[in-house]
Amino acid sequence: MKRKALLLLFTALVAFAVPVHAQTYELLFAFTGFDYQDPNSVPGPNPDPGYLAVGEGYKVVGFVTQFGPLLTPWVDTDTYEYTNHIFNLTVVNHVFFGGFLEADFGPHGRGRYYRDALSGGTPGTYGTFPPNATSPSTFIDGSMRVGGDINNFVLTYDFNSNQGNFNGDMNLDEGPDLIYIPTGQRSGWTLGGLAGRPNNTIPAGYDNQVTGECKILSTPVTHKTWGAVKALYR
Amino acid sequence: MKRTIGVAALLGLLTTGALATSAQAQCGTGPMIILNTASFAYETPNPVGFPYLSPAGNELHVVGLVQLFCSPFADQDPSDPNLEFSVYYSGLISGGTGINVVGSTTIYTTNYSTGSFEIWKGSPRNAYYSAAAMPPPSDPSIPTVYRDGTLILSGTLANFKVQVTKTGTNNPNGSHRADATFTGGTLYSRVQNTGPTLEQGNWCVFGCLPPAGGYSAQLDGKFDTPATPAHSSTWGAIKLLYH
Numbered sequence: 001m002k003r004k005a006l007l008l009l010f011t012a013l014v015a016f017a018v019p020v021h022a023q024t025y026e027l028l029f030a031f032t033g034f035d036y037q038d039p040n041s042v043p044g045p046n047p048d049p050g051y052l053a054v055g056e057g058y059k060v061v062g063f064v065t066q067f068g069p070l071l072t073p074w075v076d077t078d079t080y081e082y083t084n085h086i087f088n089l090t091v092v093n094h095v096f097f098g099g100f101l102e103a104d105f106g107p108h109g110r111g112r113y114y115r116d117a118l119s120g121g122t123p124g125t126y127g128t129f130p131p132n133a134t135s136p137s138t139f140i141d142g143s144m145r146v147g148g149d150i151n152n153f154v155l156t157y158d159f160n161s162n163q164g165n166f167n168g169d170m171n172l173d174e175g176p177d178l179i180y181i182p183t184g185q186r187s188g189w190t191l192g193g194l195a196g197r198p199n200n201t202i203p204a205g206y207d208n209q210v211t212g213e214c215k216i217l218s219t220p221v222t223h224k225t226w227g228a229v230k231a232l233y234r
Numbered sequence: 235m236k237r238t239i240g241v242a243a244l245l246g247l248l249t250t251g252a253l254a255t256s257a258q259a260q261c262g263t264g265p266m267i268i269l270n271t272a273s274f275a276y277e278t279p280n281p282v283g284f285p286y287l288s289p290a291g292n293e294l295h296v297v298g299l300v301q302l303f304c305s306p307f308a309d310q311d312p313s314d315p316n317l318e319f320s321v322y323y324s325g326l327i328s329g330g331t332g333i334n335v336v337g338s339t340t341i342y343t344t345n346y347s348t349g350s351f352e353i354w355k356g357s358p359r360n361a362y363y364s365a366a367a368m369p370p371p372s373d374p375s376i377p378t379v380y381r382d383g384t385l386i387l388s389g390t391l392a393n394f395k396v397q398v399t400k401t402g403t404n405n406p407n408g409s410h411r412a413d414a415t416f417t418g419g420t421l422y423s424r425v426q427n428t429g430p431t432l433e434q435g436n437w438c439v440f441g442c443l444p445p446a447g448g449y450s451a452q453l454d455g456k457f458d459t460p461a462t463p464a465h466s467s468t469w470g471a472i473k474l475l476y477h
Contacts, residue, residue, distance in 0.1 A: 025365050025442040027271050030301075030454050032262060063262040066271060066301045066454075077313075081259045095337030102337040102401060118259055126263055156339050156399040163397055165436065167407040190441070194409035196434045201264030201458050209264060211434070211454055213271055217405065217441025 026068055028146075028172075028181075028189060028214040029113060031084045033062015034206035035195060036130045047159045048096035051207070052103040058155065060086040060193075060210050061139040063124060064113050068215070070181055071146075083124045083139040084113040086191070089153055099160040109150035111170055111191060111214065116142025129205030146175040148189060148214075157195060165194045170214060189216050261304035265456040267353070267387075269321065269435065270312075272363050273298025274444060275451040276371040277328065282450035285406035285439050286398035288344045290330030294394075295371070296323035296453065297380040299361060300353065305459070306424040310355070310386075318359040320380040325349035326394050339401040342408075346394040351414065351433075356383020365452060368444035387419035391433060396451070398439055408437035414457055431460035 035058065042053035052058060064082035067075050075082070089109035095102040116122065122141050125134040148170040157164030170189040172181060193212025202209055261268075277292040288294070300319035303310040312319045326349035334341045360379045362368045369375060391412040398408030414433040416425045435455020442452040 025452070030271050032265055032268065032456060034263075063260045065260050065265075065268050077260060095339075097336045098334070100334070100336040100339075100341060102339045104401075123259070124262065152404060154339075154401045154404055156341070156401060158341065158343075158397060161343065161395055161397060161411070163395065163409045163411045163434065165397075165399060165407045165409045167404060190405065192407050192436050192438055194411075194434065194436050196409070196411055196432065199264075199432055199458070200461055201432075203263065209432075209434070209458075211436055211456060213436060213438075213454055215271075215438075215442065 026070070026185075026216045027066065028068050028216070029064050029071060029082075029084070030066040030211070030213045031062045031064050031113075032209070032211045033060055033084065034126060034202060035060045035208050035210050036206045038131055047099070047101055047157075049094065051101065051157075052091050052094060052155065054091050054094050056091050057087075058089040058091065058103075058105065059130075059136070060084070060212075061124070061126070061130070061136045062210060070185070071177060074177060074180055079118060080115045080142070081118055081121060081123060082113060082115055083142075084111070085136055085140050086111045086150070087136075089150065099158065101155075101157045101159065101164075103155045103157075105153040105155070105168070107151045109153050109168065110147060111150055112140070112144050112147035112175070114140055114142050115145050126203045126206065128203050132205075144175050145177040146172055146181070148172040148174070148186075150191065153191070155195070162198060163194060163196050164208075165192065166212075167192045185216065189214050260302060261308075264458050265302075266304050266431070266459040267300060267307065267457040268302040268304070269453065269455045270299035270301035270363075271452065271454045272365065273321065273453050273455075274365070274368060274449045275437075275453060276376075276449045278371070281448075285400055286331060286342045286344065286396065286408060286437075286450065288328040288331045288396070288450070290328055292328040293324065294326040294328060294346055294349070295377060296321065297361075297377045298453070299363070307421065310421075315359070316357050318354075318356045318361055318383070319386075320354045320356065320361050320383075322352045322354070322377050322380045323349060323391060324377075326391065337401075339399050342398040342400075344396045346396070348390055348392045349394060351389055351391050352381065352385055353387040353419065354381055354383045355386045365442060365444040368446055368449070370444075370446040370448040372448065385419050386421045387416060387425075388422075389414055389416040389418070392430070396437055398437065405440045408439055408451070410435060410437045410451075410453060410455065416460070425460060428460035432458045
């Protein structure tokens with residue numbers, strides 16, 4: 001009986017074990033860039049209703065500034081430029097009150113990073129009033145390395161203090177560099193970032209300067225006694 | 235003489251260009267100093283409540299690393315394994331956290347008094363490069379290992395504000411923003427007489443903190459290239475520059 005119980009306990013522990021890598025915060029890549037609305041059917045940048053009105057699109061172009069441990073061995077900044085692009089995000093809910101905006105987006109946005117040769121490639125160039133002749137085209141040339149499906153994307157912005165942030169869930173599902181990411185780690189990545197203005201560095205036609213990270217968050221671990229664990233299976 | 239100065243200036247520019255790291259291709263427009271994501275905030279003497287409730291009177295500290303230098307510091311290479319570029323913020327006194335609710339979002343806003351920042355260049359590397367490796371803030375190495383070597387840049391951080399939001403069932407997420415002014419350090423001459431610039435970035439409060447405990451946020455961010463203020467002058471004074 002005891003052996004049966006122990007076997008059952010062992011099986012349960014194996015079945016419910018959380019992989020070690022899922023318990024630790026891990027960076028996939030970090031980026032800086034600028035965001036813009038496209039389509040921008042309700043002219044902005046007035047916060048309400050012009051900025052991220054229902055039906056408008058949200059896009060980000062920028063440069064990858066840091067890679068996490070999974071991708072670092074495969075990155076060569078001496079030879080390549082690395083850029084990123086977030087797109088296919090459409091506002092489905094817009095709440096504005098007291099200078100504060102909450103914009104909720106529909107499912108299936110997409111985030112990608114690209115690699116383009118420094119020699120012979122085309123440097124990422126923002127230009128003005130995107131989409132334009134160089135943006136996003138110079139940020140999505142070369143080869144797409146990793147991309148993912150973005151859901152539950154929310155952007156909040158406080159026009160009183162001129163700062164905000166966004167986040168969403170990203171499941172990695174495309175690109176040749178996907179092979180460097182273990183199958184068990186391709187889901188659950190979080191995009192986090194912020195949008196800041198007024199800011200003299202923002203090219204005309206873009207809305208905000210953005211810094212962000214694609215990262216997997218740690219799973220909180222609770223410590224229990226063997227007695228408590230055993231009690232779960234009695 | 236003028237020609238000599240001109241040639242010297244040209245050689246200087248060419249030398250700086252030659253020393254610029256290839257990583258500068260990742261700079262884009264705007265950022266001058268980009269922080270590594272292995273940068274963390276903590277407060278003393280009281281703990282910060284979840285998701286971000288900072289007791290009034292607490293002092294905010296940040297210890298972290300530089301990931302990338304852009305012009306005019308592009309000759310500084312944080313990827314050099316023999317060098318370490320670290321940052322330390324301090325003296326930011328919390329005014330307490332205010333809470334507001336809009337739609338399904340709860341907003342936690344904290345303003346801090348003016349504080350200071352330091353950027354150090356040291357060797358060999360002795361700071362911590364991941365959340366997992368961070369000891370608690372009470373460890374004697376915090377912030378010591380982030381403040382060794384040569385102080386290359388220092389200055390003030392005014393209007394430092396942290397805003398954390400939690401929308402629906404999403405994880406809380408935040409940002410920080412401040413006006414940075416350079417005032418000292420061995421590389422100060424490169425940004426001397428520039429105006430305040432924007433220091434801002436993400437402020438992660440959930441799922442990203444060092445397991446050792448004691449930290450209130452993991453951050454990334456950057457210092458933008460500061461604007462050069464215009465000075466009024468006379469034609470006579472301008473002519474004098476070329477005599």
